[in-house]
Amino acid sequence: MSTTTTSTTAPVRVIRRDGGASAFDATKIAVAMSKAFLAVEGDAAASSSRLHPLVEDLTAQVEAALLKHARPDTALHVEQIQDQVELVLMRGGHHKVARAYVLYREEHAKAREVAPAAAEFRVKDVDGELVPLDWDRVGVVVGEACADLADTSAGAVLAEVRRILYDGITVDELAVALVMAARALVETEPDYSYVAARLLLDQLRREVLTRVAGRPAEATGGQMSYADHFPAYVRLGIELDRLDPELAEFDVERLAAAIRPERDGKFDFLGAQTLYDRYFLHDHGTRYELPQAFFMRVAMGLALREDDREARAIEFYELLSSFDFMASTPTLFNSGTTRPQLSSCFLTTVDDDLQSIFQGYRNNALLAKFSGGLGNDWTPVRGMGAHIKGTNGESRGVVPFLKIANDTAVAVNQGGKRKGAACAYLETWHVDVEEFLDLRKNTGDDRRRTHDMNTANWVPDEFLRRVEADADWTLFSPDETPDLHDLYGTAFAERYRAYEAAADRGEVTVFKRVGAVDLWRRMLTVLFETGHPWITFKDPCNLRSPQQHVGVVHSSNLCTEITLNTSADEVAVCNLGSVNLANHVTANGVDAARLERTVRTAVRMLDNVIDINFYTIPEARRSNLRHRPIGLGLMGFTDALFVQRLVPGSPDAVEFADRSMEAISYHALSASADLARERGSYESFEGSLWSRGVLPIDSIALLAEARGGDLDVDASTTLDWDALREKVRGGMRNSNTMAIAPTATISNICGVGQSIEPLFRNLYVKSNMSGDFTVLNRHLVADLKALGLWDEAMVADLKYFDGSLAPINRVPDDLKALYATAFEVSSEWLIEAGSRRQKWIDQAQSLNLYIAAPNGRKLDAVYRLAWHKGLKTTYYLRSTAATSVEKSTLRGTDGKLNAVQPVAAPAAPPPTPIATVPTGGSDDALVCSVTDPDCEACQ
Structure with a gap:
């Protein structure tokens, strides 16, 4: 065998079962695999010319997987290595060989169990x-x-x-x-x-x-004793120049007692x-x-400007530590520290000149450094073939600049806490849009690819009307059609048609005419193949924006839930946090009083972020202080359904989505109006939709009017909105109040399902930057225990059927319906629930769409439905792989345990396959992994 021991900064050690250690040697793995093949295939394997290269390839796969997260002086237990050997054999389809290997391990494990244990151990x-x-x-x-x-x-x-x-x-x-x-x-x-x-x-x-x-x-x-520890912790943090010295001015003993x-x-x-x-x-x-010191530190940081700081810090701490509400990741990272960059999302617009473009790169780097997620509007940059007056040359278009933006996001990775991330937006009429669609492909000129950056289409209503009419669509370079960037609704449609007429008269030099259906089909095909660009809708974002009197929404953010104005002078900023809906329901429905308390306190916390925040660029500070937007969202939606026994993908679940979001919206707007009376309205309030008494539920009519009534949105209400309209007309503290972010990380902290996501699987392995973790639906387990059905056989069935209950005959039908997985719930239900929420939200929501077996017809129907239902944006398209989902062993693979070097793994019974989320490769490129660490950037 040519495989040799891999070298790292320090040698990787292998811990034997007797406690001894030896250097990692991949040749031993190759020898063991060869013996396994020989044991199963006998002389046929020995005489086959394929055995040597096959074993060498499989060994390389094992070695790569084991050393993927290796650090200096990493220690691997022999059981971990054997687990990985089984996994690689199973992935490769060598099931008989893997089975023989499992049985071999089982026999030896039983032999070890009866061996006498050592009487004494020393540490x-x-x-x-x-x-x-x-x-x-x-x-x-x-x-x-x-x-x-x-x-x-x-x-x-x-x-x-x-x-x-x-x-x-x-x-x-x-x-x-x-x-x-x-x-x-x-x-x-x-x-x-x-x-x-x-x-x-x-x-x-x-x-x-x-x-x-x-x-x-x-x-x-x-x-x-936190009472003893907490004051010493605050002193140490200040001595280390990590905590804000102002924290020492709190009554620390009072806080410690709380x-x-x-x-x-x-x-x-x-x-x-x-x-x-x-x-x-x-x-x-x-x-x-420590955990409770962490929550109190965050609470203190958010209470720095309060009159009664201790009382407010305790109030904020109660909300965080109970998991009723969780602030976004940048707030948790940095609140109470010497660099309190607490905001989550930043939106920028790049002008059509080199100074603005390279200033944009600098801004991206500074914003990403302190954990910000980025949404960049690139539409103003002239397209390929456009004239450059200064050099009398031709532009190479927007794509080469996007490559640099991609590399900037990779380089500035937020201090290793999470990956830097950005999303580039381009309007559908831009002449470079066809190249833009190919940015995430793995083929073609790599200099015109952005493998690490998200992309999104910013789609005007006029384009969808042309698709439905099977009409032509014209692409322009923005240097010749500059006002299209700032127009929307009827004004955009009229001006766009005028430019088409000008092109026909020869007054526009750079343009291209395509079939709208052809371009739409290509957009959906690329979305299917690469997961990008996402589909987002320009007109609903602007026509329903409370701030249309002072600017234009040119893009959304990294996760498609933020819809704020941007310009050369203003970088939009949003400050996020999420209500844990699972904590606010009982079997009888929403706990209205608890939800109101949570929302009112959460709005105050998010508003405080704006004044305390450390701004890395002046354009962000100017925008945030002038408009004061916040984005209150939710998580644990599916858990809340389970508590109430509401079947996902049912009318009852949709109704709950409507009514729960109505309550959050009502209390969020009321809380912001109350803060305006206490602290004053935001600077640009006059002229806003708020000042005219137009609430999000009312702005649906503005969108319907622009579409000539072509809008299918349920506008029912249950609360006293008339009284709230009058209250809001008197003033609002925040230009925007709500946005539903993905909560990919903070929902993990709270132990609930992400955001508004359906249940992915009832049993699977979740991967993130902290490692791999077994996720088991505890609601389901409780129900199965009550029925006497929870046993080893059920665990094995869940593994075999990739976490789905549908094929397991002994599970009652009502549980199969209640715990249906994401790909078993029709995406039409997800869109209807999203539509019901969207009517209450002044920004947007990160809405993933799940389609088990996508094809062109399904994708066309789903995304047109999303448009007709008034959604502002969509997020990832998720699908099952073309091949069967990856299998891996469960025991011995959970988590990286970064705290210290991994040691002896528990002696495990024969590993049984468990579904792991596909990560997207040549066979399943359409899949965005539900557990991909890159998706954690918003929260």
């Missing part, structure tokens, strides 16, 4: 000394982790731990071993995810207390690991922030 402490393992403390910590979780067993976790211990294990490795032991049981009981999170918290406590105290220190949950330590137990493993990896403050990699 290597931080000074390198070997000391006896304090098994009593381990028992207390595991017992605390399992407390109040009825279907978990401390004994089961301890048994797993004992199987992977070895004499001389380090303190850090022991901490990881505890977490790994618990997470290995998640597939049988979802509450073990909470156990794993609490064990990770024990590891975090030791790390934090040691850093704050300046000496080795640890505490169990029962011994931990902390609720028991809420540390609310995190599941995915949420806890995500916080550990990316959110908690650290000093050169050593964390010094």
